[in-house]
Amino acid sequence: MLKISAYIIAYNEAGKIADAVNSVLWADEIVVADSNSTDGTDRIARELGARVVQIPFEGFGHLRNRAVQACTHDWVLSIDTDEQCTPEVRDEILAILSGTPAHDAYFVPRRNYFMGRWIKHSGWYPNFRQPQLFRKGAMKYAESPVHEGYELLTSKPVGRLEQAIWQVPFRDFEEVVKKANRYSSLGVLKLADRRVSMGAALGHGVWSFLKHYLAKRGFLDGWPGFVIAFGNFEGTFYRYAKRFEQQELWPYPKQGPLRRPDDATSK
Numbered sequence: 001m002l003k004i005s006a007y008i009i010a011y012n013e014a015g016k017i018a019d020a021v022n023s024v025l026w027a028d029e030i031v032v033a034d035s036n037s038t039d040g041t042d043r044i045a046r047e048l049g050a051r052v053v054q055i056p057f058e059g060f061g062h063l064r065n066r067a068v069q070a071c072t073h074d075w076v077l078s079i080d081t082d083e084q085c086t087p088e089v090r091d092e093i094l095a096i097l098s099g100t101p102a103h104d105a106y107f108v109p110r111r112n113y114f115m116g117r118w119i120k121h122s123g124w125y126p127n128f129r130q131p132q133l134f135r136k137g138a139m140k141y142a143e144s145p146v147h148e149g150y151e152l153l154t155s156k157p158v159g160r161l162e163q164a165i166w167q168v169p170f171r172d173f174e175e176v177v178k179k180a181n182r183y184s185s186l187g188v189l190k191l192a193d194r195r196v197s198m199g200a201a202l203g204h205g206v207w208s209f210l211k212h213y214l215a216k217r218g219f220l221d222g223w224p225g226f227v228i229a230f231g232n233f234e235g236t237f238y239r240y241a242k243r244f245e246q247q248e249l250w251p252y253p254k255q256g257p258l259r260r261p262d263d264a265t266s267k
Contacts, residue, residue, distance in 0.1 A: 103159030205237030
């Protein structure tokens with residue numbers, strides 16, 4: 001049986017880290033790549049048996065590459081704090097590693113839950129991200145601040161698992177707003193060489209909404225589908241609006257120290 005490391009990236013995820021770690025206790029090693037959390041995330045992970053490594057956040061691509069470097073076994077499973085491995089995925093992975101794997105990297109389907117239901121449309125199923133199961137050295141992540149891509153370092157094509165892990169990307173509406181704000185700020189870095197306008201911000205935002213709500217049939221998911229599409233509108237709109245703010249360098253009124261006039265001056 002080939003040995004496997006599971007890595008989890010985290011920052012202030014005390015409410016989620018236990019579920020993520022518990023779902024990969026079957027792995028030979030669990031590495032939590034923490035970016036100096038202040039809410040006890042690292043303590044919870046250690047108590048559950050994970051090895052915690054502290055990695056300053058310099059973008060998700062850099063963080064993931066450093067996390068992989070910290071893994072000591074030949075195969076790696078990537079699980080985020082809002083994801084949980086399922087028994088079916090565990091068994092499928094162990095079956096692959098018990099023989100000679102046909103591929104060096106595998107996409108893993110994700111079944112997303114939001115507002116209490118499984119989201120079957122909106123681009124959220126099967127919702128693959130980068131290969132989440134791979135032989136160490138078979139791929140690396142692009143050094144991007146957010147929505148990082150990957151580079152395959154093997155001649156074998158990427159395979160796909162049949163079973164799906166779970167993802168709960170937003171536990172409440174506050175997380176929807178926080179994630180739109182954080183990801184839009186990180187996304188500004190990708191627009192650093194572009195001049196944009198508020199019209200472009202609105203146009204890209206509307207297109208993102210229509211893509212998720214109509215093209216990806218989010219309307220079939222009811223209110224959750226609408227919220228997902230609207231969240232994509234907000235994240236996209238503010239990404240471009242923040243870049244516009246950067247390039248414009250708007251001036252604001254300033255004045256010197258304002259003191260109380262003396263009696264002579266006030267007469």
